[in-house]
Amino acid sequence: MLKATLKGLLARKTRLVLAGLAVVLGVTAVSAAMVTTATIGDGFETIFATTTSEVDVSVSAEPNGGAATFAPPVPASVVDELRGVRGAESVAGVVSADGARPVGPDGKVISVQGPPRLGVAWAGETGMARLREGRGPTAPDEVAINAGLAELGGFRVGGTIDVLTLEPRQTFRVVGVYGYSNGLGTLGGSTEVAFTEPVAQRLMLGAPDVYSSVTLTAADGVSPEALRDEVTRLLGDGFAVRTGDELAAQTASDGRAFLDIVRIVLLAFSGLSLLVGIFLILNTFSILVAQRTGELALVAALGARRRQIVGSVLVEAVLVGVLASAVGVGLGIAVSTGLKSVMEAQSGAQLPVGLVVPMPDLLVAFGVGVLVTLVAALVPAVRASRVPPVAAMRASAAEQRSLTGITVAGAVPATIGVAGIAAAVAGWAGDLEFVALGGGVALALIGLALLTPLASRVLLPAVGRLLSWSTPGKLGRLNAARNPRRTAITVATLVVTLGLVGGVGVVAESLRVDVSTAVATDLQADLVISGDGVSARAGGQTGGPPTAADGRVMPAFEESVIDRARDLDGVALATAQYVDTVEIDGAAPGPSPANAGDLSRLAPVLGLDPGLPDLGRNEVVLDTETLAEQGLSVGGTVRLSTPRGGWQEYRIVASYEPNFLLRGPVLSPETAKERFVSALPALGYVELEPGADVAGVKAAVSDLVADNPEVTVADQTQLAADSAGRLDLAEIMLYVLLGLSVVIGILGIINTMALSIMERTRELGLLRAIGMRRSHMVHMVVAESLVMSVFGGLLGLTFGGLAGAAFVSVAGLAELAVPWLSLAVFLGLAVAAGLLAALAPSARAARVNVLAAIAYE
Structure with missing residues (x-):
């Protein structure tokens, strides 16, 4: 049985490629998210550990608030007090704060995406700082800059640099350029401007005789922990006293917390892609099992047991899942390499680590890919085991089954979901209104996916009539409607993804209108002076x-x-x-x-x-x-x-x-x-x-x-447009993250059409035999693909629009705004997807050999 399964798999390898592509794309996205976040996290941990490597103990003021939003500076008196602490070899006040914004030669502030723009007090070649040119600043109008900033702005020793801080723009003379003991010109892409200490205190901390923190080095024979405990006893409450290792770990932990959020978001959208891929795999194996009805029935007639038949289908699924997941993991690592290079190029942050490959995480991604394939193939496998031996005598592939069961299964979550949405919109859910809304949308979407076979039976004829006027077009419409289950699984990917895309579009457009209305209503001034x-x-x-x-x-x-x-x-x-x-x-x-x-x-x-x-x-x-x-x-x-x-x-x-x-x-x-x-x-x-x-x-x-x-003057119209335009980036990012699922949805239609053409080889031959031209064959297949894609697009966008409208109501936005142009573009993309999906299958249908097709079994 195993040999027969493997030979059958090799015979159908082309048919399984597209199903494997869904797993490849999903696992690639998951692997890339894991490798990229691990690499960035380890890179910044290395940077933080390096910058604190010569710090034994660090002292800073406790944050003013319980939420740790900000910490006040440390008075200079604390530095004097610590000079007498036992076990300390040296004590130094440190001035280092984000907010020194250098102005480039073009008159614009030099922007770095993410890394800080630090203003520091020059303390000489201590710690990691190493002069490469010139000297340190000694006069109030002198600064030294790090090599990263010198390269970004083209600054040289002897030239000038304008810097914005807590005070307005000031001009300084560049007297030195420095790098770091690890050979880099910047730490994590940050720019640094080093002032004299009094100037740094005034410009970066807003007051004289204060420091960001105090660092201590331990005398010989004194451990950092012992010095930390001694400093804690001396200062008492109100100060955060940590060893260098503790400071590095906490700083890295703060960065890790942000990366964890990014990781969760990326994995969520990657998981959505895998979820959408389940529909594709399920449909592929369903069609393959239907095409092999006679083969499986003959195997059963020869004595194969049900578990052997189930096993034969699952063996195919395992092999597809293993190969696709392995390719996906490899591509994920390759994508991460590219993402790391792009990030370093955009931010200027050269991570001091190579690509970090977290093997346990990648094994999980690999296992998820295989599991998803197995789960999607399980239902067709069980169905295959139920094929009666007498079916081997039939020429037809598979009989149509009642839609009652799947309709009932879809009606339950759909009803609960609609009830949750209604409760949120009507205000019956109280403080849990957004929970009710989110849960209701998810359940309604699941219900809609299960109810799609019934919807296709009702709506497909109407959609088909809009797109088919000729006889080949009518045949294409009838082909799309002849198997509601298959059509439903095929378009479910588009329903889910375009539903989410449509919802995002409605919410984003409504938010834009809300912001514009708020600015116009709240602001009576004609002009506004502000920074970005x-x-x-x-x-x-x-x-x-x-x-x-x-x-x-x-x-x-x-x-x-x-x-x-x-x-x-x-x-x-x-x-x-x-x-x-x-x-x-x-x-x-x-x-x-x-x-x-x-x-x-x-x-x-x-x-x-x-x-x-x-x-x-x-x-x-x-x-x-x-x-x-x-x-x-x-x-x-x-x-x-x-x-x-x-x-x-x-x-x-x-x-x-x-x-x-x-x-x-x-x-x-x-x-x-x-x-x-x-x-x-x-x-x-x-x-x-x-x-x-x-x-x-x-x-x-x-x-x-x-x-x-940094500051411009805008009128009301410009201000409203600028405020509303800030939503554009978030909207584009969501569309990009959802794009992978849309690609898988297109693959689903391509796969279904390709397998359907193979399944209908004899039928196509008969159509050619009775006089249908090749152009008519192409027209028929294109019409079938278009009917399915437009049906899925309309269903998804309608659901997404209604879900977005519910969010607008619950959030209390000014008004519901529907981005008709965007929705039309999305529907156009669905049409384009249908045309793309029909290219190869229609060409195959047009090239069918009439005599061979009539004799095809």
Whole structure:
């Protein structure tokens, strides 16, 4: 039996290639995700371990908030105190913070994708730093830069470099270029600008006589652990004291946490591809079993047992799964090599490790590929074992079976899913509305896939009539409808993938409209002065502004810009808004976006209550949502922790309704200058007088910030478009991740059409014998493929659109926006998929030998 199975497999090897391709693509995606994240993780662990290799103990301040959003600087007095600790050979204060943004020769800020842009205090050739040219800075207007930055910007010793920090743009003379003891010119792609210590403290930490951290080296005979314990006893609470190894491990752990999220996302979409691949494999083996009805029945008549017949089909599946999974793992490693090179080229981060191949993870990916193939082949295998011996006498392949069972099986999850969606939309699910919505969509999608055979019986004739007018077209339509189960499994891949794509499109378009509406409604100013992305994040729409909370400094400008804007002809009002992140100590403690400004001027441009009072030093205004969430009330007090001010108690003097550009605590400008990361405004609003020349005033305001390459002036239309456009990248990434599943869906149609042509060889010969031309054969096959692809595309996009509409309702977006053009493009892709799938099968059908086909069994 095994020999017969192997010979049969070799005879059908071409037919199994496309089924194997589905496994190859899925396993490739899984393997690439595992290898890439492992390589990046190990690379950054090596970097962190190297940078802390000469640090025995590190001391930094404990974060101000329980959520560890930011840590205040360490006072210089702590360094003096630690100089007397027992067991320490040396003690040094360190200034190193992200936010030194160098300006390139083109006048634009040099951008690196991911790695930090560090501003540090030059401490000489200590640690890993090694001068390659020149010397270290000694004067306030001198800097040294790392070789990575020198290469990116074309900077040379003796030239100048402009740098933006917590203060506006300043020009420095480059007196040195340095690299690192490992031979690299950058650590992980980061750029570094080294100032003198007082300048670094002022520009990077916002205050003199403070440090980011303190490093200690242990004397001979003293272990890092013993020195750590001694420092802990000396300093007491309020400081994080770690050995160099502990610091490296924690830093790497933070990076690993982010990589784990990326890994989960990639594996989720890879798993979706494998899930879609199950439909393809299931369909392939179903057709192959149907084509071998006579063969299997004859084997049964000769005495083969049911388990042998099941085993013969599963042996084929195992061999296909093993070969395809092995190829997939190999391709995954190759793809990871390319991804590593692309990432290093884009970010400038040269990872100090080669490709890391996690064998246990890859064995899991290999096993998953084989298991998926086995699971998909199991149902056809069991079905094959039930073929009665008398079937060997029949010429037909397989009889049609009732759709009652599969219809009932699909109706149950579909009904539960629709009920969950309805509960979420109607508000019956309470706080679990998104859980009910997500679960309902998943169950409804499963139910729809199972109900597709019934839907194909009802809808395929209607779709077919739209696409077939001639006799060959009608034959193609009838061929598509003759086996509802097969058609359903074939188009299920398109239903699932285009359902997800359609849902993403509707949600993204609705979010764009919501953002544009919010900007138009909330903003009364005619012009906005801001850096890239500031306005979209000021209200906390993406988790708060990029300040010390996530290692990025908010682009800002000089306060004098607002004063000068007020004096321009045609300007009725100009005001500034300061933006940062704070910690709130309340019923739901955690980070929150925070703002500051003159409320008497901010209120009219942001649509706030004009009766809001001017704020004193320790007074705050809170939005109504924060008040309710934190269990606070006007007249009471709240504890807030600011990056440079630590925990302070503030009196709540008023409240306001939050909007797109303002939410969270609002403090006085004086408080912001003293306690925020940056003492400069991040946003400026300009309101014009009636009849003023908008273009002329905009040009005049732009001239005021011409020396700041991070800040631009936009009108309302530009601001709304910019804010809404930030969704484009996320949408494109989702489409790319879903693209693999779409490719597998196209393969499914190609495979079904190819196997179907083989199955109908005799039928095709008879059609040719009675006078059908080759062009008619091509027309018939193309019509059949188009009917299936358009049917699957319409079903998937309709479901996706309805699911997206449900999300829009539950999320409370301004309005439902349907991207008709995008949906039409997706449907066009389904049509293109149908045409592509019909190319090879239609050519085969047209070339069929009439006499050989009539005699074909």
